[in-house]
Amino acid sequence: MFRGRLASWDAIILALTVVVLVVASLGVPNFGTSRNFTFLVLDLMPIALVALPMTLIIVTGEIDLSVASILGLASSLMGWFWNNGLSIETIIPLVVVIGAVLGAVNGLLVNALGLPSLAVTIGTLALYRGLAFVVLGDGAVADFPFTYTGWVTGTIGGGPVPNVLILIVALAVIFGIVLHATPFGRSLYAIGANDKAAHFSGIRVARSKFWLYVASGAIAALVGILWTLRYSSARADNGSGLELAVVAAVLLGGVSIFGGKGNLPGVLAGVVLLAALQNALRLQDVSGQALNIVTGALLVLSVLLPNLASSLRTALQRRKRRQAVTS
Amino acid sequence: MSPLLEIRGVSKSFGAVSAVQEVSFSLVAGEAHALVGENGAGKSTIVKMLAGVHRPDTGTLLVDGREVTFTNPADAKAAGIAVIYQEPTLFPDLSVAENIAMGNQPLTRLRQIDRKTMNANAVRLFARLGVHIDPARPARGLSIADQQLVEIAKALSSHARVLIMDEPTAALSGVEVDRLFAVTRALRDEGAAIMFISHRFEEITALCQRVTIMRDGKHVCTEPVSDLGVDDMIRRMVGRDLSALYPKQEATIGETVLEVQGLSRAGVFRDISFQVRAGEIVALAGLVGAGRSEVMQAVFGVDKYDSGTVTFLGRKLKPGNPRASMTAGMGLVPEDRRQQGLVMELSIERNVTLPRSRALAKLGLLFGGTERREAAGWTKQLQTKFGRLTDPVATLSGGNQQKVVLAKWLATGPKLLIVDEPTRGIDVGTKAEVHRLLSSLAARGLAVVMVSSELPEVLGMADRIVVLREGHVTAQLTRAEATEESVMYAAMGAS
């Protein structure tokens, strides 16, 4: 299904992820401990979850840069609702629904008005983050009940498997099935590769993309809740800058920014790779910021290397053809 | 006379598809040279090599007897070659004058662009062509004919020694064609070499001295136009008897399947009405830009229309909803295979099953095997040649790609199949296969609407012909009434 030049990149990322995990387990003290595993999973949770709908959106050739701001706004709202006496049981579904509505606003602007998603979501990135500050200012709300904060940071039966891992796996499986084994998923690839041909094949291009933005908003809000509970702190600036990290992880996983290509396992490998590297370097007391260089370089290489390989192939082919003619 | 431009033993392939093989001919100053051949014969590839867009795999290009290598279009331009492409290549955001002057804008002393002179130049060029287009307006929104005229002005402005024109007249009216020819003749007499590509033989005999004929990427012959009759040219182009190309089967005409009534869309087409019955092949004929494809796209629902109705199998179709048309039993094999018909990066099987993936899903889930079986059945039935069903459809030749599009729609079990330029850019063999297929489908009771710019195809295949000109129906002819003259007359108006 994913042959050719992308298959090779998927394979490279998967292999690289395995190598990093193995080397780090053997060479980095404390990396292989169950305690560290819990932290690793908690650290990669936000990017992993937000990357799921983002993958589908980028497969259709669009982008959503407002996700981190929806996360922040969700966090702010959670704090504000809590301060106003709502119960957590009410707050969680309410905030997720609000997230879906925020996503729907993006979806309408992009699909009903036909505006470029990059520009729209840069706009809502600022808008939603701004609203987050309007709601909560620069203060924090911290007194969330332990039942919930404890669940997010806790593990299954006190073992090494964090509770949130169930959530990540469940959502990843759902998104994976939707993308790879449903008519809807098939149509997303067609839309991304050639939306005109998709339209001519009876696919509802705008409607399909609209729902992806709704899903993206809902998941981002859910992550905002989890983030708030994990750090037991609702703040307007939670998750600031996460959007670019998510896009980087998705592209690193072999999804084409032009749409039509990529798969979810590759993206998840990309997420794990980045998180594992960061975790291992931190354990080695290397500044996490220096990891930026690795992230950036991998990102560029993920597209550059397959391009160079294909250029080389065509050059060789041409030479062969010339020689065949002259000899 | 020594040739201005010569191509010697040039070959070019794209992937596995060989587009041009060992072609040689030359263009001489003061001569208009026609290049003819069927769609897919390799003419456009030749044009693109001369324009510096493609580099030949083997063979050489010579300008003034010296070997040259064009690595990009700038090189060709510098060598004095100007090209008018089949499809306009304008910059929609820039003004008409800027489009014409791009690359050699008149400059002031400070090396700034001299807009006044630039606009005046454009006006002068348009005057030569006898048209009025505001030089300061943006190119976005120009009609196809006006875009083509801007392209021609652009080529004229570059003072080229070699002017290559790839079907420049396809969208022009009779008066505009006359003007263009007058200007072209003047250029020719001033010593330019002209290469002219057209499907209209009367234009070739009116303008050109020599003709080169290509077939299936190969050079057939180069002869003085006066030595060849039109029949000769066609025979050499097609390389076989025409009747074998259009295997028309008798079909019993049944009930009305499609009824289009008073369909209008502002600026595109107006008050279009016609009917299609089961077992009937109805051809929509007319010039490029007459609105034929637009009408059928509106009927299918990929485009909107302002007023009128489309009744299909007795039920009014919801406008602007291709999925509804599809479920009701309509299929559209679109004009532009690469942009509208196929998702080039996706595999053959995914393309074939794209409109049907919902029907193929079990409990909402799709498994690879179901799609593969479905695709394997249809591709086999249409004798499609490919490596594996999982190969990207881009790796196939034009003819086989067209079969994939046909398979995709036949798989939906349509009652009406709209085919828009079904044989554009495919080889002669496959062309006959497509015609045979359409004919046998009609014989089995399928209603077919065929949009085609090829007159022989229209005359050879259609039971009835609806002719459009500038967005309205100018004639409805039966198979018996239709001749080349009667169709062209209706398509071009008074000419």
Next chain:
Amino acid sequence: MATVASPPHARQNPLAKTRELGIVIALAALVAYTTVSQPRFLSAQSIRDILLNTAILAVMAAGQAVVVITRNIDLSVGSVLGVSAFTVASMMSADPGLPMVVALVTGLVVGAVAGLLNGVLVRYGRVPALVVTLGTMYIFRGLIYSWAGGGQVNADELPTHFLQFANDSILGVPWLVLIALVVVGGVALLMRNYRLGRELYAMGSSPSAAELAGIKVARNLLTAFIVSGALAGLAGVLFASRFGTIDASAGNGYELNVVAAVVVGGVAVSGGSGTVWGAGLGALLLTVIGSALTVLDINQFWQQAIVGALIVLAICADRIVAVRIARSLRKRDSHV
């Protein structure tokens, strides 16, 4: 089939005209309203502050506009600003005797090299600009962190003439503002009246037609990225001079502000349209909104939300105007 001559109001690019007028009107209305409720908004000090704050953003927006007009984007500008600011600050603190010109030139060169790298990867690596500049955004930022670590250059380590530059004026116009004006004006002139500029518009308007027209696409694209990089580098020097304290996070997140200014200023992300003056006006509008909110004593937190809403409004307005123009052009040409 030929068109009639268009009415005079359709001359030039109608969208661009409408757009800049729109920003100017919005600016005027905002300034008028704010001044009426708080006259100190138009005090010399306040105007000076607004202009100084606009200057750095406007310089970067001019460069970004050039790249966006070619249907590309440069997300690395914030990091390039950081690299340049840190390089120049370190250099000036190590050798306080260096004249200001050296600092400016160093910033330009550092930025130009970064821009060249972006351009080469986009053109010759055939990697989309969004991916390249997102990648180099991380790489450049990572470089500053690994170089600076947690350290910073403080104002007291920098020579006074370097810090004074941000406050000095010539004929009452602060140097920073003058530089911004020269940059925006110069780039605007280049884009409007020179072949290179028109070719950049052409490339963004239709990349395939640009190749066919024989435009030197590779050279032009590199130029566009070098201009954007160099101006981000220049902005880095201005940043260092104005704020004095430089750490590894200098310019973090600026890329989105710059893109916002450009989009609000009417440069379409789909390339080919918009002007450099528009981008400069966009930068000014964003800054004025910030100051006006402070003066009007509106919750500071509203600022970002308003900027976001403004971006969305701006692109919606562009769309509506574009659709209306297309419709009127079609009507005018219709023969049916």
